[in-house]
Amino acid sequence: xxxxxxxxxxxxxxxxxxxxxxxxxRELYEVEGLSAGSNIALLLEQVDQFKPKxxxxxxxxxxxxxxxxxxxxxxxxxxxQGLIDLAAGGQSDVVVTxxxxxxxxxxxxxxxxxxxxxxLANKETLVTAGHLVMSLAKQRSVSIMPIDSEHSAxxxxxxxxxxxxxxxxxxxxxxxxxxxxxxxELAGVTVEQxxxxxxxxxxxxxxxxxxxxxxxxxxxxxxxxxxxIGYDDIDVVIHxxxxxxxxxxxxxxxxxxxLGLPDMRVPIQYALTYPERRPTPTGRLDLVKQGALHFxxxxxxxxxxxxxxxxxGRAGGTATTAFNAANEVAVARFLQGEIGFLDIDRIVExxxxxxxxxxxxxxxxIADADAWARMTSSSA
Numbered sequence: 001x002x003x004x005x006x007x008x009x010x011x012x013x014x015x016x017x018x019x020x021x022x023x024x025x026r027e028l029y030e031v032e033g034l035s036a037g038s039n040i041a042l043l044l045e046q047v048d049q050f051k052p053k054x055x056x057x058x059x060x061x062x063x064x065x066x067x068x069x070x071x072x073x074x075x076x077x078x079x080x081q082g083l084i085d086l087a088a089g090g091q092s093d094v095v096v097t098x099x100x101x102x103x104x105x106x107x108x109x110x111x112x113x114x115x116x117x118x119x120l121a122n123k124e125t126l127v128t129a130g131h132l133v134m135s136l137a138k139q140r141s142v143s144i145m146p147i148d149s150e151h152s153a154x155x156x157x158x159x160x161x162x163x164x165x166x167x168x169x170x171x172x173x174x175x176x177x178x179x180x181x182x183x184x185e186l187a188g189v190t191v192e193q194x195x196x197x198x199x200x201x202x203x204x205x206x207x208x209x210x211x212x213x214x215x216x217x218x219x220x221x222x223x224x225x226x227x228x229i230g231y232d233d234i235d236v237v238i239h240x241x242x243x244x245x246x247x248x249x250x251x252x253x254x255x256x257x258x259l260g261l262p263d264m265r266v267p268i269q270y271a272l273t274y275p276e277r278r279p280t281p282t283g284r285l286d287l288v289k290q291g292a293l294h295f296x297x298x299x300x301x302x303x304x305x306x307x308x309x310x311x312x313g314r315a316g317g318t319a320t321t322a323f324n325a326a327n328e329v330a331v332a333r334f335l336q337g338e339i340g341f342l343d344i345d346r347i348v349e350x351x352x353x354x355x356x357x358x359x360x361x362x363x364x365x366i367a368d369a370d371a372w373a374r375m376t377s378s379s380a
Contacts, residue, residue, distance in 0.1 A: 004091050005272065006033035006054075006116075008083065008107055009098035011042045013203040014121040014147065014264065018096050019046060021269045024281045029272070032092040035083055035099075038062070044069050056086040083107045088114040094272060096147070097122040100205050102324060102370055105129055105363070112142045119271040121147035123218040124328075128321040128366055130225030144226070145271035150219055151226060152267030153245035153258035158227070161250070168249040169229060171219050172239040173298070174198060174262075176211035179240060183302050189341045191334065198240070208331045212344050213298075217309020221320050224313060231313050236306060238296040243285065261285050304345040308352060317357040318369035325373035326351035326380075333378075347380045 009015045022029040035056035036043040047055060047070050054075045057063050063078040077085055087095050087107035095111040096119040097104045104122035111118055126133055137144050146152050150171045177194050178186055197207045209215035216236050223234050247257035260266050263282040300307040312323035330347040333339045351373050358365055
């Protein structure tokens with residue numbers, strides 16, 4: 001029987017690569033639902049190819065337009081409630097949350113509440129509400145399968161291991177677009193330069209996050225919730241080749257790592273097929289041809305966002321919400337040409353200095369903290 005999949009954010013980088021994985025093995029998958037933002041043209045192409053039963057778009061106007069072009073019987077919903085209904089409803093076995101930003105939280109919680117497995121590509125869900133997400137997943141006996149290459153690597157390294165034997169988790173980072181530049185050399189860099197990632201094909205926001213190292217900071221906070229491990233036991237190293245996707249050290253000083261070419265379709269497919277493995281439409285790693293792997297110590301002076309992420313994580317509560325929201329606004333302002341690249345971490349630090357964290361927040365408190373951080377960072 002085919003596995004039924006709903007994809008939240010089907011027109012983004014992770015969403016399109018998820019559909020690429022599905023297209024490579026059509027007998028194994030059935031697309032139950034798709035959601036998109038403003039890229040209606042691409043969404044309609046996806047609907048034509050994969051024939052989902054349900055579709056969600058951002059606005060009522062977009063929904064009216066989409067209804068004119070989808071097959072009869074295809075349900076079209078819109079807005080935040082439509083996204084939640086798409087995640088929780090239907091017959092899907094797994095919901096892939098590939099929406100960028102904090103919008104994915106409500107839909108992810110709804111999918112878990114409905115008992116659906118979650119393929120998690122939305123970092124912000126665990127960053128802002130890890131305590132809520134993991135607690136609800138445990139209550140509903142729902143599996144959370146990480147899609148990030150780093151967290152997929154750690155999950156694979158830990159598969160079958162005793163969690164009590166973990167000594168340290170190390171996330172690897174490419175270093176981003178400017179990894180060979182000093183901080184002084186970043187003054188005046190352009191959006192176009194920042195979007196040229198040396199290894200990965202990703203969306204604009206996550207590519208900028210890779211350049212500032214905010215992306216790795218978000219992954220550190222994710223790791224704390226996914227693996228129930230303290231911040232003192234989570235490291236980050238720069239690994240320019242992006243071949244080792246992350247590694248785990250155990251109490252006997254054995255180290256397990258997961259290696260592969262930098263291609264997101266591998267962790268995406270693993271999340272969909274676990275515990276099985278299937279052939280992927282990806283290249284094969286040849287270590288002899290690769291020749292050498294390199295590593296650099298993480299420098300928090302060069303990458304202040306790492307220091308800020310750890311500080312927010314250790315502060316706990318709504319501090320991580322403030323970190324995430326401020327970063328989203330700052331990155332958007334940079335992409336729009338409103339601020340410089342070095343202003344991103346300045347804005348985030350300003351917001352965190354002004355924020356008074358609230359412990360164990362519920363969804364309403366998280367939403368309030370998110371709104372406050374966005375407003376504060378819009379004028380910082």
